[in-house]
Amino acid sequence: MALACIADSVVTVTDEAQLDAFMANYDVKAEHNKPIFVLSGGSNVLLPAHLKATVLCPIMRGIHLTAQTDGYVDIEVMAGENWHDLVTYTVAQGWYGLENLALIPGLTGAAPVQNIGAYGVQLEDYLQFVRAYHLPTKTWHHLSVADCEFGYRDSLFKRAPNTWLISCVRFRLHTDVSKVLASYGDVQAVAQRYAEQQQRQQANPADVMQAIIDIRQQKLPDPKQLPNCGSFFQNPIIPQSQFAALQKSYPAIVGYPMPDAMIKVAAGWLIEQAGLKGDGIAPIVTHQQQALVLTNHTPHQATQDDVAAAQQYIADVVYEKFAIQLSREPVWVNPDGSIGYDEHVV
Ligand SMILES: Cc1cc2nc3c(=O)[nH]c(=O)nc-3n(C[C@H](O)[C@H](O)[C@H](O)COP(=O)(O)OP(=O)(O)OC[C@H]3O[C@@H](n4cnc5c(N)ncnc54)[C@H](O)[C@@H]3O)c2cc1C
Numbered sequence: 001m002a003l004a005c006i007a008d009s010v011v012t013v014t015d016e017a018q019l020d021a022f023m024a025n026y027d028v029k030a031e032h033n034k035p036i037f038v039l040s041g042g043s044n045v046l047l048p049a050h051l052k053a054t055v056l057c058p059i060m061r062g063i064h065l066t067a068q069t070d071g072y073v074d075i076e077v078m079a080g081e082n083w084h085d086l087v088t089y090t091v092a093q094g095w096y097g098l099e100n101l102a103l104i105p106g107l108t109g110a111a112p113v114q115n116i117g118a119y120g121v122q123l124e125d126y127l128q129f130v131r132a133y134h135l136p137t138k139t140w141h142h143l144s145v146a147d148c149e150f151g152y153r154d155s156l157f158k159r160a161p162n163t164w165l166i167s168c169v170r171f172r173l174h175t176d177v178s179k180v181l182a183s184y185g186d187v188q189a190v191a192q193r194y195a196e197q198q199q200r201q202q203a204n205p206a207d208v209m210q211a212i213i214d215i216r217q218q219k220l221p222d223p224k225q226l227p228n229c230g231s232f233f234q235n236p237i238i239p240q241s242q243f244a245a246l247q248k249s250y251p252a253i254v255g256y257p258m259p260d261a262m263i264k265v266a267a268g269w270l271i272e273q274a275g276l277k278g279d280g281i282a283p284i285v286t287h288q289q290q291a292l293v294l295t296n297h298t299p300h301q302a303t304q305d306d307v308a309a310a311q312q313y314i315a316d317v318v319y320e321k322f323a324i325q326l327s328r329e330p331v332w333v334n335p336d337g338s339i340g341y342d343e344h345v346v
Contacts, residue, residue: 053337079109
């Protein structure tokens with residue numbers, strides 16, 4: 001979001017031994033030591049103007065092939081590897097599975113934190129284990145998929161912030177060029193066009209990746225050009241009865257059935273229908289093409305307070321119209337490095 005932020009101290013770790021060495025001298029309880037905040041690419045955080053914490057940045061690099069058969073490969077990827085570069089690298093090698101997660105910003109170490117997902121794939125589908133450092137006990141652990149307690153955009157790491165530092169992620173990818181997941185939205189049609197351009201009958205994983213890159217580039221502003229943190233609001237989940245009542249007044253309302261007679265409503269649709277496309281409180285306004293995305297028009301000057309004001313304004317207008325409370329999706333970081341939860345997040 002390119003908010004103005006000064007941290008008291010920033011420590012980068014380029015390998016696991018360096019983390020051990022730093023933590024050996026760090027007494028979590030000592031008064032002179034500030035709390036630790038773990039930061040990777042910064043694409044999913046809203047930082048305070050003054051961060052009175054020790055910011056720990058895991059930037060270790062490396063992609064290692066650890067096993068290979070006719071059907072699959074295992075790779076271990078260090079936390080500091082750029083996520084999108086990893087996706088394009090694996091597809092170029094003929095190692096498939098991650099292609100639907102192309103163009104998600106950030107580094108690999110952060111990907112398990114919210115179990116990143118897009119176009120029908122979630123990180124956990126291809127993950128084998130995570131190597132992570134437990135900060136309170138200063139010990140290393142291997143966490144299996146079950147240990148990570150993944151949920152929809154959720155994990156053990158997200159629920160216990162600044163407790164774990166993920167240093168390495170192991171994936172099992174497949175090598176079957178005919179296996180693709182392209183049923184989502186326009187992906188099949190765009191991927192098929194790429195296949196036909198190459199005189200192939202069926203789309204392969206590289207075609208699907210290119211299709212997803214194209215679709216995402218059309219739909220979402222590039223954070224490097226216009227700072228944003230992707231979807232700003234979660235899709236609210238409301239009772240079926242409330243949804244049915246709203247449908248009478250708004251037949252076009254967009255909702256997806258969930259368990260327990262609940263409906264997930266498209267937050268972007270609500271914001272757009274409330275007349276808030278391109279609106280907000282300057283310099284933080286919703287994007288013209290994608291109302292779910294808040295953009296920062298004064299990079300490195302706007303602060304967390306500006307974001308809070310725009311969030312409140314948008315949530316209030318939507319609530320007035322639909323009686324639905326919107327909650328924030330990105331991570332709100334308090335001045336002491338702890339995470340501020342949205343009071344409306346259930
Ligand atoms: C334009 C845009 C589009 C996006 N699209 C999607 C999408 O389609 N799907 C999706 O799931 N997400 C999406 N996101 C969100 C974001 O890309 C992901 O959450 C990404 O994994 C964040 O990576 P990061 O390196 O920037 O993490 P950061 O923003 O630096 O950190 C995010 C959180 O993870 C913690 N963390 C970071 N690194 C580590 C580590 N090594 N160990 C332990 N904790 C750590 C941080 O403390 C923080 O709480 C999008 C964001 C943007 C800006």
